[in-house]
Amino acid sequence: MINETYKKMLQGKSIIRELSEYASARGQEIGYDNVFDYSLGNPSVPCPQAYTDAMAELLKTGDPMDIHGYSPSLGIESVRKAVADSLNQRFGMDYEAKHIFMASGAAGALAHAFRCVTSPGDEILTFAPYFPEYGPYVNLSGAVLRVVPASTEDFQVNFQALEQVMNEKVMAVLINTPNNPSGIVYSTETIEKLADFLETKQKEYGHDIFLISDEPYREIVFKGADSPYVSRFYDNSISCYSYSKSLSLPGERIGYVAVNPRCTDGDVLAVMCGQISRGIGHNCPPSSVQLAVSKVLGQTSDLSVYETNMNLLYDALVRLGFQVVKPGGTFYIFPKALEDSAGAFCVKAKKYDLILVPSDNFGVPGYFRMAYCIDTEKVKRSIPVLERFVKEEYPDR
Amino acid sequence: MINETYKKMLQGKSIIRELSEYASARGQEIGYDNVFDYSLGNPSVPCPQAYTDAMAELLKTGDPMDIHGYSPSLGIESVRKAVADSLNQRFGMDYEAKHIFMASGAAGALAHAFRCVTSPGDEILTFAPYFPEYGPYVNLSGAVLRVVPASTEDFQVNFQALEQVMNEKVMAVLINTPNNPSGIVYSTETIEKLADFLETKQKEYGHDIFLISDEPYREIVFKGADSPYVSRFYDNSISCYSYSKSLSLPGERIGYVAVNPRCTDGDVLAVMCGQISRGIGHNCPPSSVQLAVSKVLGQTSDLSVYETNMNLLYDALVRLGFQVVKPGGTFYIFPKALEDSAGAFCVKAKKYDLILVPSDNFGVPGYFRMAYCIDTEKVKRSIPVLERFVKEEYPDR
Numbered sequence: 001m002i003n004e005t006y007k008k009m010l011q012g013k014s015i016i017r018e019l020s021e022y023a024s025a026r027g028q029e030i031g032y033d034n035v036f037d038y039s040l041g042n043p044s045v046p047c048p049q050a051y052t053d054a055m056a057e058l059l060k061t062g063d064p065m066d067i068h069g070y071s072p073s074l075g076i077e078s079v080r081k082a083v084a085d086s087l088n089q090r091f092g093m094d095y096e097a098k099h100i101f102m103a104s105g106a107a108g109a110l111a112h113a114f115r116c117v118t119s120p121g122d123e124i125l126t127f128a129p130y131f132p133e134y135g136p137y138v139n140l141s142g143a144v145l146r147v148v149p150a151s152t153e154d155f156q157v158n159f160q161a162l163e164q165v166m167n168e169k170v171m172a173v174l175i176n177t178p179n180n181p182s183g184i185v186y187s188t189e190t191i192e193k194l195a196d197f198l199e200t201k202q203k204e205y206g207h208d209i210f211l212i213s214d215e216p217y218r219e220i221v222f223k224g225a226d227s228p229y230v231s232r233f234y235d236n237s238i239s240c241y242s243y244s245k246s247l248s249l250p251g252e253r254i255g256y257v258a259v260n261p262r263c264t265d266g267d268v269l270a271v272m273c274g275q276i277s278r279g280i281g282h283n284c285p286p287s288s289v290q291l292a293v294s295k296v297l298g299q300t301s302d303l304s305v306y307e308t309n310m311n312l313l314y315d316a317l318v319r320l321g322f323q324v325v326k327p328g329g330t331f332y333i334f335p336k337a338l339e340d341s342a343g344a345f346c347v348k349a350k351k352y353d354l355i356l357v358p359s360d361n362f363g364v365p366g367y368f369r370m371a372y373c374i375d376t377e378k379v380k381r382s383i384p385v386l387e388r389f390v391k392e393e394y395p396d397r
Numbered sequence: 398m399i400n401e402t403y404k405k406m407l408q409g410k411s412i413i414r415e416l417s418e419y420a421s422a423r424g425q426e427i428g429y430d431n432v433f434d435y436s437l438g439n440p441s442v443p444c445p446q447a448y449t450d451a452m453a454e455l456l457k458t459g460d461p462m463d464i465h466g467y468s469p470s471l472g473i474e475s476v477r478k479a480v481a482d483s484l485n486q487r488f489g490m491d492y493e494a495k496h497i498f499m500a501s502g503a504a505g506a507l508a509h510a511f512r513c514v515t516s517p518g519d520e521i522l523t524f525a526p527y528f529p530e531y532g533p534y535v536n537l538s539g540a541v542l543r544v545v546p547a548s549t550e551d552f553q554v555n556f557q558a559l560e561q562v563m564n565e566k567v568m569a570v571l572i573n574t575p576n577n578p579s580g581i582v583y584s585t586e587t588i589e590k591l592a593d594f595l596e597t598k599q600k601e602y603g604h605d606i607f608l609i610s611d612e613p614y615r616e617i618v619f620k621g622a623d624s625p626y627v628s629r630f631y632d633n634s635i636s637c638y639s640y641s642k643s644l645s646l647p648g649e650r651i652g653y654v655a656v657n658p659r660c661t662d663g664d665v666l667a668v669m670c671g672q673i674s675r676g677i678g679h680n681c682p683p684s685s686v687q688l689a690v691s692k693v694l695g696q697t698s699d700l701s702v703y704e705t706n707m708n709l710l711y712d713a714l715v716r717l718g719f720q721v722v723k724p725g726g727t728f729y730i731f732p733k734a735l736e737d738s739a740g741a742f743c744v745k746a747k748k749y750d751l752i753l754v755p756s757d758n759f760g761v762p763g764y765f766r767m768a769y770c771i772d773t774e775k776v777k778r779s780i781p782v783l784e785r786f787v788k789e790e791y792p793d794r
Contacts, residue, residue: 001515003514052456065443068647069647070439070648107675108680115400119398119400119402122398136676137676271407272403275406279533281508282504283505283678285683286683289683
């Protein structure tokens, strides 16, 4: 009979998707140029020409039996080796091919990582504000997501709250830095303190606690931000990466799991991912995309637009009196709303064709997210509109 | 802590993979041309030039933001529509885009289909001989795989055995026609009888029983074979397809779920697949591959080599006194071994560099599988070797 769990999920609505659909519909009415659509976190710059060239070259000169042939379930060996080498060179790690599992984007990487280090009923902690999809990602794996309240003054880790939520059933802690939705990058101090905390708790509980680091925004870091490589600081760590943002290839579903060579069972976790894959649909990234990406490792799209947009918006928001923490990366900013209800605030903004996402689904009430992966020209045009919105709707501030 | 279920799976070995690795190693010693490697079911002909051209054209003229952008989680709407139209035209169905869910190959399609129509603990029946991966595919979804013994005289459905295994906990029946490993295509008579049986049981039990049809070999059907489109015969049916074999794109991970419009909740099952995907890693096929495949729907690789090879092998096997049912499709043949132990038979064959897969893992003892997706020239050279093997090892037959 029809599975009731999944059927019930059909009633749930994604506020982000709804707003994005509203923006498109509104665009049909008044021209999409006139809709200041800050809803979706979708790259706004194309992939590097080098990627297109690499793929075209493969098609032209490669043997179709190789390019389109089965990838081993852990990924193509030469690609895994290239990924390991690239990480070692950049971050001083000592990955080998055997520590890398190629996955269908960060979502695929997380689906495997969660199953590697938890059993049904175990808990995974994450920190507010967090990407709302972590709910279904974790809960449908059989583990249970628990959320540590935010530290709203800086959106680093709230250690006091962490101490309260932590318990023996927690087998993994999930972080996302640079962070969606706050745009904040966890500092070296934060990561060190978190690592110390987890080491202590591992000893206290007598079991491993894995740090799963979701890093799709790793390459979008702004000038001056302290952006430590998480796995350098904690042995029981797993890095989950996606090329969706760095190479603007979100539809090509390619990323990886990188298992810290020093973690418990470090030599078998990637192989376990291969076993997990048998149960969840062999969602190996396409062979041709693996091969093309391996030719452009270390390169990125021109990501500079995101920093330009951030600076424009941050300055405007501060000038307009918003309480906002300056992002260190990503293409998000997360200011405090001008009234308690983020929902009411965002509904008022819609009247000005400003499409803002209320923060409640991110696990923090009273804020809103702007995804500024849009043209800089539109960001500039949106600022006077934002100003008018604030003055008209909140005249007494 | 490390998940013990997946960790234990690491000890399990795939006999097919072991034999394939043996064949490669042996090839290093004596030249791969001299190894008659019938182990792996991997297409031996390239994808059609039209596919390569379609992809090259997309790269050249398409907007990289579209080609590589996020696909909706159910697949790109125009692609789903094109798939539905193509199926309707070929098989007289009435699919709409809303009945199609694009999936990462047949494995991905099955992972979604199982979760749609079962809850943990429910049973899924399949028929021996069967693809051994059905075990982990089903069991890791939370359902339980039960196997109906084979009808070895023709490898159609053994209805007597089916009646005995059938019970109220069975929520789905999984068939694979054309069949791996037998090469047999279920006849119209078989499908009609199976549909009647399931209709009766649905009434008796008072719940739906879904027929999940795994069809990656649908396009590899030989002259004269009766190859009915399964979903025409039973309303509660889900077709799971892959382009891996028909377009020789196994590494590109593209296929689909086609939900029979007449089945229970026919309008929501594909949408449910989108929800399921959130939990198992958003294993949507790559956007660029969806777009390129949609340009070549109805085309296939040159699949004629498989029929040529089948005829050569079938004639030789019959001449040598093997008991063998003539395949109606696929690139497999499944003869009876010349002694009770298929394992012992295949070990002896190895001495002649004939790499045959014993049948035990397919749920039938005493047979062996030959995957003849290899060069015809090598098939021809293998026949005198097969003859020598039989004469020397089984002289009294």
